[in-house]
Amino acid sequence: MSKITFSDLVRVGTYRAGRLLGNTDYTPFIILSRSRSGSNLLNSSLGSHPNVHVKGEHFGHIGQDTIEKRHAQVFGKQPSWIKAAGCKVFYYHPHHGDPAPLFDMLKADPRLKVIHLKREDELRSVLSWMIARENNTYTATSDASVIAADDKRQTVDPDEMIDWIEKTVNWEAWGDTFFSDRETVTVTYEDMTADLPGQFTRVLDYLYLHAHTPQSRLRRQNPEPVEELIANWPEVRDRLHERGFDRFIPA
Structure with missing residues (x-):
């Protein structure tokens, strides 16, 4: 946990x-978006802009609050210097409840801008989530905090992995359809990691914000090839082939 300073x-x-x-x-x-698709990187980059107020998974765990109260907290009054305010919303928020009321409320605001963040390699997204779930480590802010490959390597259930891949593909298509009533901007994890300043500029233009250099301390956590991270890779590879997901199998 980072230390809270006077500033x-x-x-x-x-x-x-x-x-x-x-x-x-x-x-x-x-x-x-969904988890493990680069939302922390984009969120922290937006948070570094002086005219942006951004929260994390604000609707993830509602607790005793209502959707209306949480909505007012992020989309209520903002200081005069804030020109854009928002948060991450995953397709399945809130975690313990029906997402429909939240998304109906969001869609009811015609001003709402939607940054649709996707990861083209859905297998890597699901695998990253499985690794984070196993190690209870969801971010890394230094090279020293990145878990070694041998410690991350795990045996996965091929059917569970494929189920989550299919869910992710369907969620992404649903998001495009649900917010088809407005202009959205789509950003991919792969484009962000290849050219963060360029993709960040696209997002700032979409939000009517002035140029800013993105700043984030986050480090990539799982850069290794999938066959090094999945102990039973031959089994998973064969199942992917059977289910028509050859695009996830390295050549």
Whole structure:
């Protein structure tokens, strides 16, 4: 856990004071995605912009709150210097509840901008989630905090992996259809990791924000080939082939 500094406290206090006299003259947005698709990288990059207020999985765990209360927290009044405000929203939020009321509420705002973040290699997305689930490690902010390949290597259930791949493909198609009533911008994990400044500029233009150099301390956690991370790769490879997912099998 990072240490909270005095400047952090001042920044939070200034933001809260600014909300008291704030307004709603800003661009609301969501990062629509699933876990392990680069949402932390995009979220932290947006958070480094001086005119953006962005939360994480704000609707992930509602607890005793209502959807309306959570919605007001992120899309209510903002300080005058905030020009865009939003959060990550995964297709299956909230985790313990029906996503329909949340998405109906989001869609009801015609101003809402949707950054649809996808990972072209859905297998890597699912595998990354399985590794994070096993090790309870979802981010890395230094090279030293990246888990060694041998410690990440695991035996996976091929059917579970393929089930999650299919769910992800269907979620992405659903997101495109559900928000087809507005102009969205699609960003991929692969494009971000290849050219973060260029993709970040696309996002800023979409949100009507001035140029800014993205800043993020996050490190890539699983760069190794899939056959090094999956202990039973031959079994998984054969099952992928049987189910028509040859595109995930390295040549």
